[in-house]
Structure formats: structure tokens, C-alpha cells
Amino acid sequence: MKTFDPNLPGVATGGYFALPFTREEAKIVLISVPWDVTTSYRPGTHMGPYAMIDASVQIDLFNSRVPQAWKIPIATLPVHEELPILNRSARKMAEQIIESWEEGIDPRENKLEDVLEQVNEACSRMNRIVYLQSSEQLRQGKTIGLVGGEHSVPLGFLQALGEHHDSYGILHIDAHADLREAYEGFTFSHASIMYNALKSIPSISSLTQVGVRDYCQEEHERIGNDTRISFFSDDSLQEGLFEGLTWREQCQRIMESLPEYVYISLDIDGLSPDLCPNTGTPVPGGLNFQQVDYLLYLLAFSHRKIIGFDLCEVAPGEEDPWDAIVGARLLHKICCYCYANNKK
Numbered sequence: 001m002k003t004f005d006p007n008l009p010g011v012a013t014g015g016y017f018a019l020p021f022t023r024e025e026a027k028i029v030l031i032s033v034p035w036d037v038t039t040s041y042r043p044g045t046h047m048g049p050y051a052m053i054d055a056s057v058q059i060d061l062f063n064s065r066v067p068q069a070w071k072i073p074i075a076t077l078p079v080h081e082e083l084p085i086l087n088r089s090a091r092k093m094a095e096q097i098i099e100s101w102e103e104g105i106d107p108r109e110n111k112l113e114d115v116l117e118q119v120n121e122a123c124s125r126m127n128r129i130v131y132l133q134s135s136e137q138l139r140q141g142k143t144i145g146l147v148g149g150e151h152s153v154p155l156g157f158l159q160a161l162g163e164h165h166d167s168y169g170i171l172h173i174d175a176h177a178d179l180r181e182a183y184e185g186f187t188f189s190h191a192s193i194m195y196n197a198l199k200s201i202p203s204i205s206s207l208t209q210v211g212v213r214d215y216c217q218e219e220h221e222r223i224g225n226d227t228r229i230s231f232f233s234d235d236s237l238q239e240g241l242f243e244g245l246t247w248r249e250q251c252q253r254i255m256e257s258l259p260e261y262v263y264i265s266l267d268i269d270g271l272s273p274d275l276c277p278n279t280g281t282p283v284p285g286g287l288n289f290q291q292v293d294y295l296l297y298l299l300a301f302s303h304r305k306i307i308g309f310d311l312c313e314v315a316p317g318e319e320d321p322w323d324a325i326v327g328a329r330l331l332h333k334i335c336c337y338c339y340a341n342n343k344k
């Protein structure tokens with residue numbers, strides 16, 4: 001650290017932002033989960049963490065709202081050795097299921113019941129790995145940021161947090177509600193993360209959804225019937241802006257729905273697809289970069305406490321690092337705000 005000069009270009013260290021901190025020194029630990037087993041439309045998010053690490057080397061670690069941001073001790077946990085292998089084999093099996101749905105045949109009628117079960121087991125194993133990694137870091141007093149991968153990855157982390165906090169809420173920024181029960185037969189689908197979290201983790205007292213604009217009837221009814229859910233759809237937020245509400249006023253309303261302890265779950269597709277053209281399920285509309293940044297900034301400097309976060313669904317293009325550049329910059333901003341928030 002003594003020889004680290006934040007004014008010089010970054011030198012790749014294999015970790016996010018090319019920072020020199022050890023895990024012992026770190027306050028924030030980033031855990032990569034390169035996983036895209038259940039991605040229904042377009043795989044590629046398993047490359048997100050690696051692409052963001054590459055892109056993060058060229059980021060200036062300066063933040064106008066957080067002094068000396070380059071000194072924030074952020075460390076990167078190496079990718080769990082089992083995950084890439086498990087992802088590859090389970091993805092192959094999942095593709096059989098997805099193809100069957102695309103042909104209009106229930107995979108269970110296509111004799112794919114065993115395959116489906118094996119995919120669900122692989123996803124359970126991933127959840128267990130993330131749970132163990134997160135629990136270990138929480139025990140050591142670290143704040144964790146999880147980097148996906150598809151949006152199914154934080155369930156194990158949310159469970160570990162549930163054992164550390166009696167009660168917390170989730171701020172969920174996403175184009176999708178992720179409230180489907182076992183989408184395409186996959187128990188741990190990217191489209192089911194919030195359904196699974198609300199169902200299986202009693203400490204989660206509330207879910208605040210922001211930017212959602214692609215959801216189904218079943219999810220619409222769940223949102224209406226579950227009193228834990230506060231819903232700020234993309235439509236309603238844009239209407240507010242068109243009709244004269246400021247973004248600050250809307251952010252205040254969003255924050256009023258949040259309890260004292262807050263987890264941030266950020267699906268990159270909550271942002272406009274201009275900012276994530278290669279993500280698994282892009283949807284027109286959405287928030288711009290500065291709107292998300294400002295919301296997170298207000299949250300960080302409010303009386304609430306940020307207890308952890310995830311950033312998911314960033315998928316790099318074949319030759320185009322744009323998605324990863326946006327993802328890495330957002331990741332650094334969240335780390336800065338989290339650190340400033342936790343220091344208060």
C-alpha cells in the first residue's frame with residue numbers, strides 16, 4: 001500500500017480495481033460468482049466478473065462525494081474453484097430444458113425430469129458455496145459485495161445475512177420483478193431470486209423494487225398481495241418525472257419504504273439497455289446511470305445502514321467492453337458509498 005500511487009495507471013493484480021489490499025486489511029470484500037445456468041434468453045453473464053475485473057483496472061479511483069476513495073480497502077476473493085466447472089456442466093443440461101420449453105414441450109414430458117433435477121441440485125450447490133463464502137467473511141467483520149453472474153446468485157448471501165441481522169430490507173433495482181415461482185422448472189432461477197428470498201428468509205422484512213418494467217400477471221398479483229413489497233415501477237417513476245416530481249422527491253419516497261438495515265440488489269438491466277446492451281434480458285426504458293448513482297448516494301448518507309450488496313447480470317460483449325466498463329464504474333461507486341455509510 002505504501003508504494004501505491006492512485007494517480008498512475010492501474011496495474012492488473014487479478015482483483016477488482018487493481019488495488020493492493022490483502023483480505024485481512026480489507027473492509028469490503030468482493031466475491032465473484034461466475035454463474036449463468038438458468039439464464040433463459042442469452043447466456044454470457046458468467047463472464048461478467050472477469051470482464052469487470054479487466055475493465056476496473058482503468059478506472060480512476062476518485063469519487064467527488066467520498067474523500068480519498070482510492071484508500072478504501074477493497075479486496076477480491078478468488079473465484080471458488082468448483083463454480084466454473086459446475087456452471088459449465090449445469091448450463092449444458094439447462095439448455096436441454098430451455099430448448100424443450102422453446103419447442104413448446106414441458107421438459108417433464110420430454111423425459112427430462114432427471115436433467116431438471118440435476119440442474120436444481122447444481123444450483124443448490126452454488127447457493128451453498130455462496131452461503132459458506134459469505135458466512136466466513138461476515139464472521140470476520142467484512143462488508144460483502146457479490147458480483148454475478150445471473151441474478152440467482154445472491155440467495156446464499158442473503159441467508160448468511162439473515163443469520164447476522166434480525167431484520168433487514170432489500171432495495172432491488174431491476175427491469176424484472178424476479179418474483180416468479182420456479183421459472184421454466186428451475187427452482188433457483190434468475191427470475192425467482194426475490195420470490196425465493198421472501199419465501200425462505202424470515203429476516204427479510206421488506207422488498208422495495210425500483211425500475212421494474214417487464215413482469216407477468218402472477219408477479220403483479222404477488223406485488224399487490226404481499227405487504228412486504230413496495231413497488232416503484234419504471235412507468236410510475238417516469239410519470240412522476242413527466243408530471244413535475246423531481247428525482248430527489250422520488251428517491252425520498254423510495255427510501256421511506258426502507259427499514260434501518262438495507263441490502264442493495266442491483267440487476268444491471270434496471271438501467272437503460274444503452275448501458276448494458278449485452279445483458280441476459282435487456283428491456284427498453286429504465287433508469288439512467290446518474291439516477292441510480294444519486295439514489296445510492298442519498299441512501300448511503302441517510303441514517304440507514306447498508307449491510308451488503310450484489311451487482312448482477314453484467315455480460316460483456318464479444319469484442320465490446322462497454323457493459324463491463326459501466327458495471328465496474330457502478331461497482332466502484334457502490335463500494336465507495338457502502339464504505340462511507342458503514343464508517344458513520
Ligand SMILES: [Mn+2]
Nearest residue numbers: 151174178267
Ligand atoms: Mn434480476
